[in-house]
Amino acid sequence: MDNPRPTCERRAERRGALLRRTRRFEKAVSWSRLATVLAAAVLVWLSVQARLFPLIWAAVPALLFLVLVVLHERVLRRAERLKRAQAFYHQILNRLDGDWRAGGRPGSRFADEHAEHVYAADLDLFGPDSLFQMLSRARTRGGDELLASWLLEPARPDAVRKRQEAVRELAPRLDFRERLAVHGRLARTNIDPGALRTWAAGEGRPALPGAGGREFLMRVLLTAAAAANLLTATGWMIWSWGPSPFLAVAVLEVLWVIAKRRAIAAATGGVTRASRDLNLVAALLEVIEREPFESDLMVELQERLRGGDGNTASRNATRLRRLVDLLDSMRNALFVPFGLLLLLTPQLAYAIDAWRRRHGHRVAVWLDVLSSVEALASLASHAFEHPNHIFPTLVEPAGKRRPLLAARQLGHPLLPPKDCVANDVVLEACSRKPGSPAQCLIVSGSNMSGKSTLLRTVGTNVVLALAGAPVRASSLVLSPLAIGSSIQLRDSLAEGHSRFYAEITKLKSVLDLTEQETPVLFLLDEILHGTNSHDRRVGAEALVRSLVDRGAVGLVTTHDLALARIADDSPGPSLRNVHFRDDLVDGKILFDYRLREGTVTRSNALDLMRQVGLDV
Numbered sequence: 030m031d032n033p034r035p036t037c038e039r040r041a042e043r044r045g046a047l048l049r050r051t052r053r054f055e056k057a058v059s060w061s062r063l064a065t066v067l068a069a070a071v072l073v074w075l076s077v078q079a080r081l082f083p084l085i086w087a088a089v090p091a092l093l094f095l096v097l098v099v100l101h102e103r104v105l106r107r108a109e110r111l112k113r114a115q116a117f118y119h120q121i122l123n124r125l126d127g128d129w130r131a132g133g134r135p136g137s138r139f140a141d142e143h144a145e146h147v148y149a150a151d152l153d154l155f156g157p158d159s160l161f162q163m164l165s166r167a168r169t170r171g172g173d174e175l176l177a178s179w180l181l182e183p184a185r186p187d188a189v190r191k192r193q194e195a196v197r198e199l200a201p202r203l204d205f206r207e208r209l210a211v212h213g214r215l216a217r218t219n220i221d222p223g224a225l226r227t228w229a230a231g232e233g234r235p236a237l238p239g240a241g242g243r244e245f246l247m248r249v250l251l252t253a254a255a256a257a258n259l260l261t262a263t264g265w266m267i268w269s270w271g272p273s274p275f276l277a278v279a280v281l282e283v284l285w286v287i288a289k290r291r292a293i294a295a296a297t298g299g300v301t302r303a304s305r306d307l308n309l310v311a312a313l314l315e316v317i318e319r320e321p322f323e324s325d326l327m328v329e330l331q332e333r334l335r336g337g338d339g340n341t342a343s344r345n346a347t348r349l350r351r352l353v354d355l356l357d358s359m360r361n362a363l364f365v366p367f368g369l370l371l372l373l374t375p376q377l378a379y380a381i382d383a384w385r386r387r388h389g390h391r392v393a394v395w396l397d398v399l400s401s402v403e404a405l406a407s408l409a410s411h412a413f414e415h416p417n418h419i420f421p422t423l424v425e426p427a428g429k430r431r432p433l434l435a436a437r438q439l440g441h442p443l444l445p446p447k448d449c450v451a452n453d454v455v456l457e458a459c460s461r462k463p464g465s466p467a468q469c470l471i472v473s474g475s476n477m478s479g480k481s482t483l484l485r486t487v488g489t490n491v492v493l494a495l496a497g498a499p500v501r502a503s504s505l506v507l508s509p510l511a512i513g514s515s516i517q518l519r520d521s522l523a524e525g526h527s528r529f530y531a532e533i534t535k536l537k538s539v540l541d542l543t544e545q546e547t548p549v550l551f552l553l554d555e556i557l558h559g560t561n562s563h564d565r566r567v568g569a570e571a572l573v574r575s576l577v578d579r580g581a582v583g584l585v586t587t588h589d590l591a592l593a594r595i596a597d598d599s600p601g602p603s604l605r606n607v608h609f610r611d612d613l614v615d616g617k618i619l620f621d622y623r624l625r626e627g628t629v630t631r632s633n634a635l636d637l638m639r640q641v642g643l644d645v
Contacts, residue, residue: 033413034125041118048111055104058097065094071341084123109210117210124414127445135160139177144180147538151516151552152488153443154180160489163443164498166206166410168213168313171222171396172403173501176631179404183495183547184424186509192497195326195422205320206406210310213403221306222396226568228303229287229392231385237292237378247380255371262370286375296378297356304353311346314395317402326405330398342395345388352380365492369579385563408498418442421494421505432510432548432582434491437468441486442493450479450622451502454487456582458548468577469606472586473593473629474609479622483609484516484552487584491550510582513539514552532557536572543579551576551583564590570595577603585638593628 052589069090123129140155148154155161156175161180167173184192199206237247257278264270286293314334318341322328334342353369356377359368383410394608412418424433438451457466490500491510515535536556542549556572557565569592587593596604608629612619 031416033416034122036203037118037125039120040207041115041122043110044115044118047223048108048115051104051108051111055101055108056059058101058104061524062094062101065097069094077254078158081305084330084479097230113211114207117207121410121414123204123370129163130158132328134165134173135159136161136165136173136177143181147535148488148492148512149181151514152485152492152512154492157301158220158510160492164407164411166407167400167403168208169222169396169399169403170309171400172407175400176404176518178441179496180492183492184497185509186425189423189495189497191324191326192408195405195543196408196412196497196499197420198324198327199406200412202320202409203413205316206410208316209313209403209406210224212316217314221302223301224299225306225397226393228299229385229627231382231388231389233328237289237382248376251372251376252378254278255376257295258282258370258372275622282372284374288405293375293378293484297374298503300349301357301427306352310395310399311343311350312544313399314346315343315565316342317398327402330401331400333394336391342391342398345384345391349381349388352377352384356381378555405497408496415442415499415501418499418501419504420499421502422509423494423505424506431508432550432580433506433508434487434510434582436487436490436502436504436507439490439505440487440501441482442489442501449501452483452486452624454483454584454624456550456584458577458580458582468603469573469605470584471573471593471604471606471628472584472608472624473588473590473606474586475588475611475618475629477618478611478620478629480517480588480609481554482622484514484554484586488512488514488550488552488596489586509547511542511547512544512552513548513581514554515539515556515585516552516554529557536604540579541570543576543581547640549576549579549581550584551581551585553585555582555588558589562589565589566591566595573604588629590628593604636637 058110069087072087072090094451107164120304135157136155136159137157139161140150140159142258143155145151153159161177164178164180165173167176258275261270261275261278265272265275317331318334320331322331336345350489356375358364359374370528434454434456436454439454440449440451454470456468456470472480473484490502490505492506493500494505494507495510515532536553539549539551539553553572557568566589569585573595576583585592593608596606605626606628607621607624607626609620610625610629
């Protein structure tokens with residue numbers, strides 16, 4: 030994929046130029062509206078006072094004013110769309126400059142909801158400066174929630190491949206993603222998907238008389254009653270029938286409406302909010318419905334928007350909006366007498382209830398489709414903005430305990446390019462031949478040398494890979510993996526737990542993952558350093574060997590050289606030592622963050638203490 034910057038700069042400039050022209054035109058229309066008002070006033074004065082023209086001439090600027098009002102509203106909407114489109118490209122340009130934090134949402138609520146997740150906090154999936162903040166472009170809460178679930182729950186290879194295909198298709202489709210952004214800006218704050226699903230389900234509501242089986246008959250009777258109202262009212266006003274026929278019919282209708290008022294109120298209750306939400310959703314769904322897709326997943330999602338009646342989701346949502354517009358007209362004092370005469374409220378109650386029973390179960394499907402497209406569009410935007418990132422290759426393991434991870438030039442996706450140092454990491458289980466990849470890497474190194482960053486680099490890229498997104502590497506081949514990590518831990522004063530207790534609890538959860546079908550990738554940082562060196566070495570060695578024996582692959586970091594001897598004492602290549610090195614040059618510690626074979630030979634703790642001014 031080509032460099033996205035020139036394309037986005039051109040598009041941002043075009044949208045900006047159109048916006049400036051539209052605003053100039055909007056001002057001209059606004060002044061024209063004022064001119065027509067003044068012209069109408071002058072013509073009225075000339076007609077009434079000077080009697081130079083018939084008064085009918087004043088209707089010409091009045092009609093022109095109405096036309097200009099409609100035109101002005103359309104111009105304002107166009108200006109707003111262009112403003113959102115320009116902001117869409119400026120946000121991309123900001124991200125290309127490394128400023129993805131300003132426009133992204135941290136997803137802090139997901140951090141709180143999944144505080145006990147086995148790897149979410151360790152890999153900085155949510156919160157400020159998080160992976161979610163870099164990825165999410167969703168305009169609905171459902172899109173954010175689905176993207177978060179993809180990061181929290183690795184998908185199977187077939188699902189990952191389908192997502193990859195869809196992301197590849199959506200990445201270059203700037204026009205499509207621009208339309209989603211333009212139409213979806215209001216959806217985030219205004220749509221309550223939970224309330225919309227509840228309304229559409231209609232559970233616990235009193236049923237209208239005859240709803241379902243005899244609904245057609247009831248609607249015919251209501252239409253006949255409205256016709257009787259019109260006939261008796263006409264006979265009273267024109268044909269001298271008197272008020273008795275009209276009042277007799279009206280009393281019967283009023284008694285019926287009073288008896289069924291709860292069911293009518295339940296049928297129409299909440300529909301205004303639901304229709305407004307559906308109207309916002311429909312604008313986004315229409316964008317999806319009109320786009321010609323080729324990837325299997327996008328075609329499948331598009332097909333789910335078509336109902337059994339042959340109509341699309343957006344068209345069916347528009348029908349509900351028209352019914353609600355009629356219902357809202359009963360709030361107009363001038364229209365109320367006609368609405369009562371036509372029994373408009375009960376008739377609309379039946380129409381709305383019929384819509385809900387026919388299409389209500391589809392609303393959840395529509396919201397799910399929209400969430401899926403928004404999550405895929407977020408990954409596609411990430412792919413578009415990082416053309417040098419690659420899609421990993423997913424392979425099926427030869428057996429339950431044959432996990433594989435082979436990464437070349439793997440870098441952390443959140444680091445700026447100038448600060449990112451890439452390394453190769455190859456892990457494979459159940460191989461005992463000399464020269465074969467290790468099952469576990471014991472990563473030693475000094476403080477600040479890059480050990481923890483390496484763990485997060487591996488874990489974050491695996492999360493991206495199994496979500497269907499591109500990764501920061503020159504190549505990545507991996508099998509399905511369940512990630513288990515212990516990197517950053519906190520004690521809990523409220524629960525009375527020490528940091529050591531929190532760590533061993535977390536390590537137990539990692540070990541428990543190996544009982545599941547999916548092989549485990551473990552990422553353990555400086556484990557058990559809350560106890561004495563003897564217990565630490567014995568406990569760490571037992572844990573690592575237990576994970577390896579259960580077919581897991583992973584990395585364990587340490588700056589304790591005693592722990593690094595675990596690999597030296599292990600027969601075969603299943604455990605291997607690698608390290609990060611630092612150099613002391615002119616009293617300053619320099620790191621190159623390059624992963625090397627073997628065990629680190631020096632410590633920099635005393636040097637670091639001297640650098641900050643401690644007398645050691």
